[in-house]
Amino acid sequence: MTTAAGCREHPDLAPLTTEELAARIARDIPPGSYVNLGIGQPTRIAEHLAPDAGIVLHTENGMLGMGPAATGDAIDPDLTNAGKVPVTELPGAAYFHHADSFAMMRGGHLDVCVLGAFQVSHHGDLANWHTGDPDAIPAVGGAMDLAVGAREVLVMMKLFTRDGAAKLVPACTYPLTGAGCVSRVYTDHGVFEPGPDGVRVLETYGTTADTLGERLGVGLIR
Amino acid sequence: MTTAAGCREHPDLAPLTTEELAARIARDIPPGSYVNLGIGQPTRIAEHLAPDAGIVLHTENGMLGMGPAATGDAIDPDLTNAGKVPVTELPGAAYFHHADSFAMMRGGHLDVCVLGAFQVSHHGDLANWHTGDPDAIPAVGGAMDLAVGAREVLVMMKLFTRDGAAKLVPACTYPLTGAGCVSRVYTDHGVFEPGPDGVRVLETYGTTADTLGERLGVGLIR
Amino acid sequence: MRTTIADTVDAAVAGIEDGATVLVGGFGLAGMPFDLIDALIRQGAGDLTVVSNNAGNGDVGLAALLRAGRVRKVVCSFPRQSDSYVFDELYRAGRIELEVVPQGTLAERMRAAGAGIGAFYSPVGAGTPLADGKETREIDGRVHVLEHPIKGDVALISAHRADTMGNVVYRRTARNFGPVMATAATTVVAQVGEIVPAGQLDPESVVTPGIYVDRVVRTEVRRLTVQGAR
Amino acid sequence: MRTTIADTVDAAVAGIEDGATVLVGGFGLAGMPFDLIDALIRQGAGDLTVVSNNAGNGDVGLAALLRAGRVRKVVCSFPRQSDSYVFDELYRAGRIELEVVPQGTLAERMRAAGAGIGAFYSPVGAGTPLADGKETREIDGRVHVLEHPIKGDVALISAHRADTMGNVVYRRTARNFGPVMATAATTVVAQVGEIVPAGQLDPESVVTPGIYVDRVVRTEVRRLTVQGAR
Numbered sequence: 001m002t003t004a005a006g007c008r009e010h011p012d013l014a015p016l017t018t019e020e021l022a023a024r025i026a027r028d029i030p031p032g033s034y035v036n037l038g039i040g041q042p043t044r045i046a047e048h049l050a051p052d053a054g055i056v057l058h059t060e061n062g063m064l065g066m067g068p069a070a071t072g073d074a075i076d077p078d079l080t081n082a083g084k085v086p087v088t089e090l091p092g093a094a095y096f097h098h099a100d101s102f103a104m105m106r107g108g109h110l111d112v113c114v115l116g117a118f119q120v121s122h123h124g125d126l127a128n129w130h131t132g133d134p135d136a137i138p139a140v141g142g143a144m145d146l147a148v149g150a151r152e153v154l155v156m157m158k159l160f161t162r163d164g165a166a167k168l169v170p171a172c173t174y175p176l177t178g179a180g181c182v183s184r185v186y187t188d189h190g191v192f193e194p195g196p197d198g199v200r201v202l203e204t205y206g207t208t209a210d211t212l213g214e215r216l217g218v219g220l221i222r
Numbered sequence: 223m224t225t226a227a228g229c230r231e232h233p234d235l236a237p238l239t240t241e242e243l244a245a246r247i248a249r250d251i252p253p254g255s256y257v258n259l260g261i262g263q264p265t266r267i268a269e270h271l272a273p274d275a276g277i278v279l280h281t282e283n284g285m286l287g288m289g290p291a292a293t294g295d296a297i298d299p300d301l302t303n304a305g306k307v308p309v310t311e312l313p314g315a316a317y318f319h320h321a322d323s324f325a326m327m328r329g330g331h332l333d334v335c336v337l338g339a340f341q342v343s344h345h346g347d348l349a350n351w352h353t354g355d356p357d358a359i360p361a362v363g364g365a366m367d368l369a370v371g372a373r374e375v376l377v378m379m380k381l382f383t384r385d386g387a388a389k390l391v392p393a394c395t396y397p398l399t400g401a402g403c404v405s406r407v408y409t410d411h412g413v414f415e416p417g418p419d420g421v422r423v424l425e426t427y428g429t430t431a432d433t434l435g436e437r438l439g440v441g442l443i444r
Numbered sequence: 445m446r447t448t449i450a451d452t453v454d455a456a457v458a459g460i461e462d463g464a465t466v467l468v469g470g471f472g473l474a475g476m477p478f479d480l481i482d483a484l485i486r487q488g489a490g491d492l493t494v495v496s497n498n499a500g501n502g503d504v505g506l507a508a509l510l511r512a513g514r515v516r517k518v519v520c521s522f523p524r525q526s527d528s529y530v531f532d533e534l535y536r537a538g539r540i541e542l543e544v545v546p547q548g549t550l551a552e553r554m555r556a557a558g559a560g561i562g563a564f565y566s567p568v569g570a571g572t573p574l575a576d577g578k579e580t581r582e583i584d585g586r587v588h589v590l591e592h593p594i595k596g597d598v599a600l601i602s603a604h605r606a607d608t609m610g611n612v613v614y615r616r617t618a619r620n621f622g623p624v625m626a627t628a629a630t631t632v633v634a635q636v637g638e639i640v641p642a643g644q645l646d647p648e649s650v651v652t653p654g655i656y657v658d659r660v661v662r663t664e665v666r667r668l669t670v671q672g673a674r
Numbered sequence: 675m676r677t678t679i680a681d682t683v684d685a686a687v688a689g690i691e692d693g694a695t696v697l698v699g700g701f702g703l704a705g706m707p708f709d710l711i712d713a714l715i716r717q718g719a720g721d722l723t724v725v726s727n728n729a730g731n732g733d734v735g736l737a738a739l740l741r742a743g744r745v746r747k748v749v750c751s752f753p754r755q756s757d758s759y760v761f762d763e764l765y766r767a768g769r770i771e772l773e774v775v776p777q778g779t780l781a782e783r784m785r786a787a788g789a790g791i792g793a794f795y796s797p798v799g800a801g802t803p804l805a806d807g808k809e810t811r812e813i814d815g816r817v818h819v820l821e822h823p824i825k826g827d828v829a830l831i832s833a834h835r836a837d838t839m840g841n842v843v844y845r846r847t848a849r850n851f852g853p854v855m856a857t858a859a860t861t862v863v864a865q866v867g868e869i870v871p872a873g874q875l876d877p878e879s880v881v882t883p884g885i886y887v888d889r890v891v892r893t894e895v896r897r898l899t900v901q902g903a904r
Contacts, residue, residue, distance in 0.1 A: 030675070031676070032676030033675060034675075034885045056839070056884070058885075059617070060548075061471045061474070061617045061620050062617050062620050063616075063617050064883050064884070064885055065839075065877070076616065077474060077618075078616040078617060078618040079474075079616040079618075080471070080472065084471070084472035084473070084474075084501075084525075089616070089877060091871075091873030092837055092838070092839035092841060092873055092875075092884065093877040094841050094880035094883040095616060095617065095619055095878055095880070096619070096880075097551075097614075097619050097620065097621070097622065097623040098471075098497075098548075098551040098620050098621045098624055099551040099554070099555040099623070099624040101548075101551075102547065102548025102549075103548075103552070103785070103788065103789030103857070104789075104857075104885065105790075106548055106566065106567070106568060106789060106790030106791070107787075107788045107789045107790040107857060108790060109788075109885050109886065110885075111675060125571075137523055137531075137532060137535055137536075137542070138523075138524075139521070139522045139523050139525075139544065140521055140544055140545075140546050140574065141521050141522040141547050142521070142547040142548060143546075144548075144549075144569050144572065145546055145547060145568050148567045148568045148570075148790075149790060175573045176573075177572060178571070178572070179570065179571035179572075179587075252445070253446070254445045254446030255445060256445075256655045278609070278654070278655070282777065282778075283704070283850050284847050284849050284850050285846075285847050286653050286654070286655055287609075287647070299703060299848075300704055300705075300845045300846040300847060300848040301704075301846040301847050301848075302701070302702065302704050302847055306701070306702035306703070311647060311846070313643030314607055314609035314642030314643055314645075314654065316611050316647050316650035316653040317648055317650070317846060317847065317849055318650075318653065318849070319844075319849050319850065319851070319853040319881070320701075320777070320778075320781040320850050320851045320853075320854055321781040321782060321784070321785040321853070321854040323778075323781075324777065324778025324779075324781050324782060325555070325558065325559030325778075326559075326627075326653075326655065327560075327778060328559060328560030328778055328796065328798060329557075329559045329627060330560060331558075331627070331655050331656065332655075333445060347801075352803075357766075358754075359753055359754040359761075359762060359765055359766075360753075360754075360772070360774045361753050361754040361755075361774065362751055362752065362776050362777070362804065363752040363776075364751070364776070364777040366776040366778075366798050366799050366802060366804070367777060367779070367798050370560075370797045370798045370799075371560060371778075371798075397802060397803045398802045398803070399802060401800065401801035401802075552789075552791075556794075559782075560796070560797060561782075561794050561795065561796060562795035562796065562797060562813035562816070563794070563795045563811075563813060563818070564791050564792075564793070564794040564795070565791065565792035565793045565794070566790070566791060566792065567792060581792070581793075583792035583793060588792040588793070613878065616878075646879070648843065648844070648846075648879060649876070
């Protein structure tokens with residue numbers, strides 16, 4: 001990920017749809033990257049990757065070279081993604097066991113992962129596994145391993161909850177997944193880079209950086 | 223290894239030759255065992271294992287199911303034992319890399335290893351990698367891993383040096399390979415079990431337990 | 445010691461004791477040893493600690509074991525799924541204990557048990573509630589958490605094929621936790637779709653060597669998909 | 675990032691810098707990347723730290739690199755062999771540093787580097803001179819030694835075949851340190867006997883996935899035996 005100079009504001013555009021956001025993120029993934037797309041919305045990014053970009057998808061349940069979701073006769077219960085959805089195999093794929101798969105992740109070999117989030121802090125802390133609701137059953141899966149291990153941890157999320165609360169926050173109120181691990185946050189309203197010095201805004205959609213800063217209650221760095 | 227009751231003395235026999243000693247050790251290795259035979263004399267044991275005993279040989283450079291030394295056209299430089307001698311492959315063999323091979327050793331999965339030794343202490347300490355000679359180039363190889371990892375660590379050695387000094391000693395004067403790791407010591411003059419309470423003698427060859435105890439300067443437990 | 449070929453799944457799971465820690469392979473349903481679990485339910489051992497990635501899907505496999513009331517505690521990374529209703533009910537009723545472990549740490553802790561590693565420092569989970577109460581150490585400027593091995597009394601795994609020496613190969617992502625669990629338990633039982641004579645598996649492609657496998661049993665291949673699970 | 679196929683061994687080793695830590699595959703001569711080492715000698719980088727199981731055999735491969743005076747320090751388990759005369763001379767002349775590491779600890783420390791493990795406790799070497807000065811801890815009644823990762827700037831390995839995506843398979847015991855070194859270096863270079871199109875290697879049998887391999891180069895197969903080495 002290279003940091004763009006300044007902020008590109010697009011107040012005239014509508015906020016991005018999920019599909020547009022997936023396409024936006026896909027454009028930022030360098031050709032030849034090894035990428036893990038988290039369960040949920042980030043899986044949509046796969047459909048927007050250029051077929052000739054040589055991007056190789058990793059699934060933490062033991063595979064590199066994962067292809068699109070399987071349909072019909074191609075469904076093989078022995079071949080699923082991390083969300084347990086049947087997928088396919090591309091030429092040049094490789095299978096490995098769980099300890100090797102997570103060694104690969106924790107060892108910093110994946111170029112990029114894209115995760116959903118409940119909250120990201122201005123300093124890049126990530127909360128995406130537990131709402132802290134005492135009634136919720138905690139389940140972390142591979143989220144902490146990805147958050148710590150991938151060279152670039154990108155977040156794909158809506159910027160505000162349905163109630164209008166910001167999900168880019170001064171400090172996460174939900175339990176953390178990883179501390180200071182997020183490189184970039186892609187949202188329907190804009191793209192941000194959290195960091196030790198605060199939040200840089202790179203792009204806005206359907207709004208201006210000033211307006212966003214006011215809604216988020218933070219002085220955004222241009 | 224089961225402990226025999228009492229000591230079988232064979233004062234009438236000659237001390238065992240290396241080949242007889244190898245055969246003696248082979249008889250004690252239970253059928254179906256996974257075994258690592260150390261570099262040097264212990265490799266001779268392989269020739270005395272009953273072909274129908276289903277004993278599987280491990281070589282630490284990444285193989286289970288190692289067969290006899292290769293000769294003639296069967297020599298393949300990509301297939302050697304830990305002593306870099308070309309060997310062969312038996313049906314049911316498996317190859318694996320060094321980290322996996324030593325995980326197998328350190329994790330306690332080998333039933334038996336047989337190692338040579340410079341010295342074994344009465345308490346089962348092993349010294350077999352370094353004479354302490356300041357001029358010697360230290361080289362440990364996989365000896366420490368085997369000493370710590372195998373369930374039973376057997377030693378095959380001559381009981382005395384050429385100068386007549388005992389190699390079964392109150393405390394090793396050479397640098398240790400492992401502490402308290404040796405289960406049993408097979409020598410030309412007798413078979414011993416070192417341990418926290420001292421040395422038990424199980425068999426003698428060409429001598430009596432009493433005579434051996436005097437030469438070793440230790441009260442041998444029968 | 446030598447791998448034995450069991451005639452029945454019931455013989456394959458004989459001797460599992462009350463209170464045992466049982467490592468159960470599978471990621472969702474892929475690689476789940478359904479038949480061994482069914483046999484374990486018949487066998488009757490209870491008060492079990494189950495270590496597995498998930499806490500059961502639908503009504504089969506691990507979910508059936510939970511429903512039978514045999515499990516005291518589940519150690520897993522991801523219990524909550526669209527079809528984990530058996531676990532969910534037990535958990536909400538306070539009838540089952542849960543230890544959540546990050547998925548890679550779960551795998552690595554079992555690897556450590558199998559590889560003779562006494563403990564290891566991992567950066568995963570540092571600064572999160574899952575590291576609460578754990579020893580930490582800063583290494584190269586990064587906080588690491590001290591993690592300990594998870595060793596099983598028994599591992600139940602499902603694989604593609606075995607040979608008569610217990611060498612095992614897997615199929616696609618059904619490999620998942622099988623190989624690491626096979627290294628981490630005192631007694632390892634594998635159900636496989638086919639058993640071939642020694643020498644029929646390519647020695648370069650064996651994933652779990654027979655040294656790790658105590659009992660192998662052939663079972664019919666049952667490939668189930670998770671309905672709508674994410 | 676994507677694996678590149680180098681046209682020549684010289685292109686494959688371009689950019690290795692003075693003072694680099696170089697992981698060199700092979701156990702004796704099996705798996706030794708002869709051609710990459712020859713290219714490294716031509717390339718000229720010096721003051722190297724070499725991590726390898728042995729310290730060279732005869733006059734080829736690693737021994738030739740040592741003779742060329744490019745190596746400041748060797749980290750290995752077993753330098754002394756019947757035909758390690760190049761190393762022996764340098765060592766006795768005080769012209770090369772030696773760090774002896776138990777063979778499994780050598781492999782595991784590289785695995786740790788590749789697997790993101792900050793440090794680990796191993797029972798190997800406890801109570802021996804090789805643990806002198808190292809932190810220890812008693813775990814389950816057994817003394818363990820704290821061991822740290824060994825990371826390479828470069829790894830040079832030799833393998834059997836690769837595909838165009840950098841997936842690699844090995845041959846017999848020539849596999850040895852290749853797979854673990856491939857995980858543990860910033861830049862990984864593999865010489866292979868054959869390069870095939872992606873899709874030609876069985877995905878179940880890939881040992882080193884392409885994610886670990888930066889450069890692949892095809893070389894003629896040279897299989898050498900150690901004369902009389904033990």
